[in-house]
Amino acid sequence: MEQAIRHVVIVGGGSAGWLTAGLIAAEHRDRAGPSLDVTVLESPDVPAIGVGEADFVRACDATFKQGSQFVGWVDGSAQDRYTHPFSLPRGYGDTQLAVGWNARGHASFAHLASVQPHLCDAGRGPKQFATPEYAAVANYAYHLDATALGGFLRQHCVGTLGVRHVVGHMDAVMSHDNGDIAALQVRGQDALAGDLFVDCTGLRALLLGQHYGIAPVRVDDTLFNDRALALQVAYADPNGPIACQTISTAQRAGWIWDIGLSARRGVGHVYASTYTSDDQAEDDLRRYIEASGGPAAASLPAARRIDLNPGYRATPWHRNCVAVGLASGFVEPLEASSLVLVELAAARLADEMPANRADMALLAARFNESFAYRWQRVIEFLKLHYALSHRQTPYWQAHRREETIPQRLRELLQLWQHQPPSRSDFPRSEEIFPSASWQYILYGMGARPQPRPARLAESLLAAEACFAESAASTQRMLPALPAHRALVEHIKAHGLPRL
DSSP: OOOBOOEEEEEOOHHHHHHHHHHHHHHSEETTEESSEEEEEEOTTSOOOOOOHHHHHHHHTOEEEOEEEEESSSSOOTTOEEEEESSOOTTTTTSOHHHHHHHTTTOOHHHHHOSHHHHHHTTBOSSOTTSOTTOOSSOOEEEOOHHHHHHHHHHHHHHTSOOEEEEOOEEEEEEOTTSOEEEEEETTSOOEEOSEEEEOOGGGOIIIIIITOOOOEEOTTTOOOOEEEEEEEEOSSTTSOOOSSEEEEEETTEEEEEEEOSSEEEEEEEEOTTTSOHHHHHHHHHHHHHHTTOSOGGGSOOOEEEEOOOEEOSOOEETTEEEOGGGTEEOOSGGGHHHHHHHHHHHHHHHTOOSBHHHHHHHHHHHHHHHHHHHHHHHHHHHHHHHTOOOOSHHHHHHTSGGGSOHHHHHHHHHTTTSOOOTTTSOSTTOSSOHHHHHHHHHHTTOOOOOOOSOHHHHHHHHHHHHHHHHHHHHHHHHHSOBHHHHHHHHHHHOOOOO
16 A cells, blocks of 8 residues: 555754644644644744633734835835825726726825725724624734744644654654655654654754755845844833834835834844945944834944845655745745745645655645746736836845846736736735735835726726725724723733634
């Protein structure tokens, strides 16, 4: 008989490893217990589902994210900012909204078509105190402490789902005659055998990259950022407002992220070393922090530097090894695509766990095709943020050169001169960024389409009706939703109703 898949070994903890372990373990268990053994091998030297939302908020210092605000990306002027909210535009897919937006002159497309930018501007949370766990008034994700998330997931996986946790160093990979991984030699312990191995070892990619030699597809000719500097910044007022969107501010050779947690801000500078020096990038980061209400630039500690190698592995599943998370690829933190890809990969693996080794090759081929498609769409979507900028430093000018823009994106930009992004452009299920997201960025960056509707007057009326509905909803929701910090503090103290 063909070898059955009974034991999954995940190498590496952290968010990717424990999220993968949790999804697989939760999917493959019933009242009698687990039907598949899951083990996580976690190195003690590497820093590092199905639970209550209130517990999650408390444990991970989580806050609510309702979108991203882009500051200075178009031309760097004082008025240069736009929002990519998580809620769809009102009437999206049914109405030629661009016709009405064009008639409104310089109005913000997102503010006309969606309530959510107004909620973010006012610092409102996406739900009320009485809204049940995981339910929402406005669509949301989370900002969170990634290290705390790994620990939180570990506790849940081991304590509730029966995942085995092995702490130790992997010294060697032991192989079958056919090239599959048979076991991992763990320092000072018995070899850890398995049937399927998941590489969650981050940028080191110890299994897929180092053992199998699967090299990433480099994309630094399209997305130039290869370094990041990160700092944690205390609030000047511990009881002050918490931003409920990621603030991304353009710089001379990159951009700065600013993320609000309940106890601190996470601030970092992503940049291209070809166009600026490390010292200049850190000086720009310090100046930003001081200007945005943080400590004086000279008083800040040295930033932690992270080297990025933008690229992805076109074959994340090779033989009986699957890479998830940074081991699969990383381009840059813009729009937080990495954690979404982790969740999609882990969920796909849990849903389509091969029954035996023969099935594995068939499922691997589908998995690889699907995630190559997703990586390509992510790269195009991120490039869209740069390709339409009018900023004049060498970094931004290089981003506009035709040879740095993927061909498919160039073709879409040509089509979008006369029609909006639509589901026809992104037809697959579980698109990471749906067509509405592309529209928010396209119009936020100042593109002015000239659609050719069959009935211009009717389209104008329909768009205006959608904008009026959005404005009316905004007026109802703003006074009904609590301040973001008040919502987070309430959840920590009192929890949320359960469905």
